Amino acid sequence: RAAHRNVLLLDAGDQYQGTVWFSRFKGREAAHFMNLLRYDAMALGNHEFDEGVSGLLDPFLKNVNFTILSANIKAKTSLANEMMKYVLPFKVVHFDSESVGIVGYTTKETSFLSQPGDDVIFEDEIEALQVQVNELTAMGVNKIIALGHSGFNVDKNIAQKVKGVDVVIGGHTNTFLYTGTPPSTEEPAGPYPFMVDSDDGRKVPVVQAYAYGKYLGYLNVTFDKKGNVLEAVGNPILLDSSVPEDEHIKEEVEKWRKNLGNYSKEIGKTSVYLNGTSQACRFQECNMGNLLCDAVLHENVGQPDKKSWNHVSMCILNGGGIRSAIDEQSTNGSITMEDLLSVLPFGGRFDLVRVKGSTLKEAFEHSVRRYGIGSGELLQVGG
Known part of the structure; x- marks a missing residue:
């Protein structure tokens, strides 16, 4: 902001979930710190619905002082109608005599990836966006x-098919794009920005900036007088120790951290690296998946069923439900409740069910139906 004119700070969703902070504060922490950072707009992600519509409305939407966007969410109930008072399809930002429109979208898979219930409908992104972009153009x-x-993939489709969209800023797949030599361990999936040829003959820059707040995406776009993109350059900025700490934010972090003391007590030890990364558990067998399934089996085998040789013979677990690794070197082997909540943050449960072999086969077929894109269905198995 100090070095550039006409700056927008935008977030592509999923501020909810993933850490002990969310487990404790349920979204109030995200609202508080995003307000301090002075965001301009945020699109809703699927995880914003993990606590239902009420869990999004009360702790987060009612407390943020920036614009929340999604063009493809439609309300079905009175509760959802209340939520949509705080969610807009688009926002227009004015820079002197120039106007920039920002239109939001949320994955239509949210209905089964999260817990929105029957309160809302998630429409096709491209169709919903085109309606709102047409309105912005008419303005x-x-x-x-x-x-x-x-x-x-959807980001690229939007860039190609939605007439009038000049830039696409996405999330959800935690895609790392970078031009040149990357500054850390992530391997780029393509250049930053990734340029897409639109159906109406334009070059549309598409960007993502990985995940976990590790990077700040930086994109500098130059437009001509007609609104055409003349140039789009930048790269994700690695937020390492070379970035100075903001003393006020640091004080606020420490103030909130005092409520997390009980989560930092040691509850176990490990002598090996427990790999719970998306790169591992969504593409292959990972030792964190093995550990979790073995723990489930151990718990259930301890409660025998006299009717069969063993009332539990295997465990299956979505690789996408595993959200973090535990690094034995950085923690001297210590495992805390904070670590466990980072690995399994969603508060789900393990169900013991009897299934036919044909059903199990269907589960494995579903597990690999989209293999290769890191979508999370790949099953971790034990037994």
Whole structure:
């Protein structure tokens, strides 16, 4: 902001979930710190619905002082109608005599990836976006950013098919894009920005900036007077120790951290690296998946059923439900409740069910139906 004019700070969703902070504060922490950072807009991600519509409305939507966006969410109940008072399809930002439109979208898979219940419907992103982009164009806005949370492939489709969108900023697949030599361990899935040829003959930059707050995506876009993109350059900025700490934010972090003391007590030890990364558990067998399934089996085998040789013979677990690794070197082998909540943050349960072999086969077929894109269905197995 100090070095550039006309700056927008945008978030592509999924501020909910993933750490002990969310387990304790349920979204109030995200609202508080995003307000301090002075965000301009945020698109809703699927995890914003993990606590239902009420769990999004009360702790988060009612407390943020920036714009929340999604063009493809429609309300079905009075509770959802209340929620939609705080969610807009688009926002227009004015820079002197120039206007920039920001239109939001949320993955239509949210209905089964999260817990929105029957309160809302998630429509097709491209169809919903085109309606709102047409409205922005009719208002005379000729510089339009699509900001959303549907994954890199959908981002590219939006850039190609939604007429009038000039820039796409996405999330959901945690895609790392970088031009040049990357500054850390992530391997780029393509250049930053990734340029897409639109159906109406334009070059549309598409960006994502990985995950976990590790990077700040930086994109500098130059438009001509007609709103066409002349240049789009940048790269994700690695937020390592070279970035100075903000003393006020640091004080606020420490103030909130005092409520997390009980989560930092040691409850176990490990002598090996427990790999719970998406790169491992969504693409292959990972030792964190093995450990979790073995723990489930151990717990259930301890409660025998006299009717069969063993009332539990195997465990299956979505690789996408495993959200973090435990590094024995950085923690001297210590495992805390905070670590466990980072690995399994969603508060789900393990169900013991009897299934036919044919049903199990269907589960494995479903597990690999989209293999290769890291979508999370790949099963971790024990037994």
